[in-house]
Amino acid sequence: MSDMRQISVNVNGCQYDRTVEPRLLLSDFLRHDLGLTGTHVGCEHGVCGACTILLDGQPVRSCLVFAVQADGCEIDTVEGLGTMEKLHPIQQAFRETHGVQCGFCTPGILMTLVPFLEENSDPSEPEIRQAISGNLCRCTGYQHIVDAVLLAAEESRPEHSQ
Amino acid sequence: MTERYVGQRITRNEDPRLLTGQALFVDDMDIPGMLHAAFLRSDYAHARINSIDVSAARKRPGVVAVYTAEDLGDYWRPGPLLVPAPHSVENVIFNQRTQVPLVKDKAKYVGEAIAVVFAVSRYVAEDALEDIWVDYEPLAPVVDIERALDSDAPLIHEGLDSNLCAHLAQEKGDYEAACREADLVISRRIAIDRGAAAAMENRGLVANWDDKSQQLTLWDTTQAPIPVRNGLAGMLGLSEHQVRVIAPFVGGGFGPKIMMFLPEEVLLPWASMKLKRPIKWIEDRQENFYATTQERGQVHQAEMALTSDGRILGIKDVFVHDTGAYDPYGMTLPLNTQSHAMGAYDVPNYLTDAKVVFTNKMIVTPVRGAGRPQGIFVAERLLDLAARKLGIDRIEIRKRNFISPDDFPHNHKIIDQAFSPLVLDSGNYRLALEQAAERIGWQEFIGEEQPRLVAEGKHVGIGIASFIETTGIGPYEGARITVEASGKISVATGVGTQGQGHFTSFAQIVADQLGVSVRDVHLVTGDTAAFHWGTGTFASRGAVVAANAIYAAAKTVRAKIFDLASKTLETPKEKLELVDGHVRVADIPDQAITLGELAVLANPMRGAVEPGSEPGLEATDYFGPRYGATASGTHAMILEVDSDTMMVEIKRYVAVEDCGTVLNPLIVDGQIHGGVALGIANSYYEKLVFDEAGQLLNASLADYLIPSALEIPRIEIGHEETLSPLNPLGTKGAGEAGTIPVPALFAQALEDALADYDLEILEMPLSPNRLFELMQEARMERGDA
Ligand code: FES
Ligand code: FES
16 A cells, blocks of 8 residues: 555646556546546446546546556546537537437547547448447437437538538 | 427537536545545345454554444434335235344345445545454345245244235226136236346435534435435434535436435435544445345236237236335335236226235335336237237237227226326327337338248347336426526526436426526526425426426516516516517517516615515426326337347337427437337346345346447337326426337337247346247247257
8 A cells, every 4th residue: 555656647738747556546546636527437347438538549448547557648538628618529419419318428438439530530320339339328328429429420521611 | 479499409508517527426526534435235145143343444544434233323223114105005015124224133135234434545445344354144045036925935024924015906897707708818927027227327425514514415316305305304313404415417317316315325424424524435336236226026927808809808917026125115116017017008907916025135116117117018918919819910909909099087096106096197099009100111011021031031020019107296396496687597496317408408498488598597406405395306207297397487487577577667568578588668679678687676785675575586386296197109119130149139119209298309309219228228138137145146237238339229219299288388207218118019029020939928138048048948849949
C-alpha cells in the first residue's frame, strides 16, 4: 500500500502529475482523483464498456487498466468532446435521434464511436452494430444509437457540408 | 390555443448534460472527509451464524468502523412492508417477513449483508472484508420453488409452519361449470425463471449528516425519493424536514431501484449520523447480481376451456410465485400476474390461485414488466396451443376472443395490484393486431416466403401476440409550477427519473399551456427539498399520474397569468393571448407584457396586497386516477433458427402499441425499443442460474448475457391511440409495454420455425442449449432420435 508511484498523464489536453497506489484503476483515477466523472463504471470487469476512454487515441476500458500503466500517456474522455453549448457532431446526432435515455452508457459509447467514425466515414448498419457490440445499453435497445451514428456519418461527409 | 409541443418529436432538454459528462450521478458525489462502505455478504444461501469476529478488520489502518447486527442496538429491526396484503379479498393469507439490516442469527440468501465496514477508501474497506471471520453452520436451502412447500422442505422463517408466504385465490363466474361445457380443455405446466434488471448503473448512496444544521442529505439511486425520506425520518427519529433525499440522474431503474429500505439504504444514513461523516456506498456489479432484487420465477398449472370454434369459456391458473427470502413488496407481483393471465380476451369464467413461497434466494420485487409477462405468457401460450389443436389461424382465434371495443370499461371482477377492481378502461385490440399483421406482411410471409425458405431447408417462423398492460395506478402525484422573474418556468415534481425523458415530455405540457419555449421550462424531479408529496416512478405511471398533475397545475398558472395581465393591461381576458413568453392584446401586438414582468408584479416588495390573494404566479396541483389506465398492443416477429448452432436471428420485429395520447413519439419509441430489448433478453439470453445449494452461478456480465446491438433487431413501431377516459390528457403508461408480450411471441415464432419438431414451448427464458434439449426430447418422443 505504501509504495506510491508518481505518474504524469495528459487528459483532454491538460497535464496532471499525481501520486497513486499501484492498484488504483485508471477509471477510479479519472473519476475520483481527477474529478472527471463523465467516464462511468458499470461492471469493473471489462464487459459493459461504460468506462471506455481513448488511451493514446485507442478506445480502452479504463476499468481494466491501472492508473500507473497510463503514465506518460495521452487520454481523452467524454469531457474533452463537446460542451453543453457546442456539442460535438456525434453528441449532436445522439441528441437528435434520441440515442440517450438514462445516459449511463453514453460516454463509453461516444468514446468508442469517435475513432470508429474517423476510420469509417460511411459505415453500414451491421458495421455500426459490430462497432458498439462491446458496449451494453439497457435502455435504448440500441436502435436510436445506431440511428445517431448513421446521422453523424452522413453529416460529416463532404457532400453534406456544402 | 395551439398545441405546439405535445405530440411532437421534441429532442430532450436533459441531453446536453448527459452527453457531455456533466450530469450528476450518485457516484459522482465527492464530499471532503467522505468515508466509503463495503458490505460483507453471506457465502451461503441458508446458514446459521454462530459468531462473527470483526476485531482484525477494526484494527486495519484506514478503517473507521465495522458494524454487525449486534452493534445496531434498537435500530436493528425488519424493514417496513411497502405494500400491504389486499384486505378486500376473502381468505387471503399473508405472512409478513421483511428484510433485516444485517443478519443476526441466520443468513437466508447468498449475498445477504452480515457486516459493514467504513473506511477511508473503497479499496481499504474491501480489504477489511477479508479480515472478518464468520463461523457459518450451513443448512439445507430451499431453491426449487415447486418443492418449497414440501412437508420435508427446510424451514426458512422460524415461527411459520411452512415456507408459504401468501395465498390468494380469486374467481369470477364458475370455471368448473364452463369446463363441463367445453369442447376442448388445454392444460399445461408453464414455468418462467428469474432474471436480473441489470441497469447499467449499479445502486449507490451518499449519506451526509451535518451535525451543525442537524440535517441529513441522502443522494440515492432510488425511483422513489419521497417515500425513502419519510421512512428514514421515522426510523432515525428525525423530522421529515431534517431529511432531504435526492435522486439525481439515475442510470436506469427498471424496478429494483425502488429499493426501499434494503440494508444499505437503512445503514448508511444511520452510520453517517453516528460517525458524523459523509459516507458513500457504490454497489459493484457482482453485488448487483447478489443483492439487488430480481424477478419472474413462477410455475403455473394452467388450463383453458374452449368451444370447438375457438371461443374461450374459461381459464384456470394455479401457480406458485417465488418471493425469495423476504416479502417487502407484498403481493403486487402475483396480483399483476392474475390481472394479465386473461390476456386481452373476454374470459367469462376465471379461477386464479396464487401461492407465494419463500426460497433461499435474493428478494423478488418488480422488474420492468412486473408479473405481467408471466400472465400474458400463460394466456397466449394456451390460446396458441388451442389454435393449433382446433386448426384455427393464430390471428383469427385472437380476433374471436378480444374484448370488443364497445365493451369498455370492461370489469374483470377481480382485484388488481392497487386492490381496485380490475377494470380495463378503454382500447381497441383488433386494430393493433391488424396493423401488426399488415406491417409484418403476415399473409405474404405465410403464403409465399416461408414455404420458399423452408424448401431451401431454412427454419424460419413468424409469430404474433397481443397483450394488455395495466398502468398508471394511483394513489397520486403532484407538481408545483412557478413563473420566475426571468420569465422562465420552473416545475417541481416528486417522481424520480431514470432516463424516461421527463425533463422534456413534462416540459412540453407546460410549454403549451404557458406559451413559452420548451427549452425555458426547467424541471426539478427527485429532490424532496423541491417537492415532497408523491410516491415514485414505477408501474408505468409517470406519463399518466405525474403528467396529469403537471397539466392541472399549468392550467391554474395559466389562469393566474390571464387574471393579472387583464388587470395590468386593463383589457378583458378574452382579448388577451399568451404567446412567446408574452401576454398581449390580441389585435394590438405591441400592447404586451412579458411573463417575467407579470411574475414580478405578482410578488410585490412594497404596498398592500388584496386580502385572500396569493403571491407569485404559481400553482400546486395533484392528480389521482380512479383506477389504472390500460395500455395494449400487438407485437409480431419473424425469426430464423440456425439448426446447427441453435442461434436465433430476428429478421423482423413489429410493435404496435396503444398507450393513449403520445406526449412525445421520440421518447415513447425509445421506451418501446428498450422494453422489447429486455423482452428478447428474457426470452433467449438472460437467466439467473442457481445451483442446488442456492449459489448463483453466473454473477457477472461475462456469464449473464445481456444482449448487445448484434442480438437486438431494428424494431418497427406502429401506434394506435385510444385515449384513456380516466385522465384529462388521455395518457396510458408506456414504460413496460415493450417487454410484456415478447416471451409469448418468441415462443410462438420458435414453434413455427421448428414446426417439423412439433414443439411446445412452455418455459422461459430459453437459450440455445435449452432449445437443443427440447428438440432432442421432441425427437425422442417421435422415436427418431
Ligand atoms: S466498467 Fe469497464 S467495462 Fe464495464
Ligand atoms: S441509455 Fe441507459 S444504459 Fe444506455
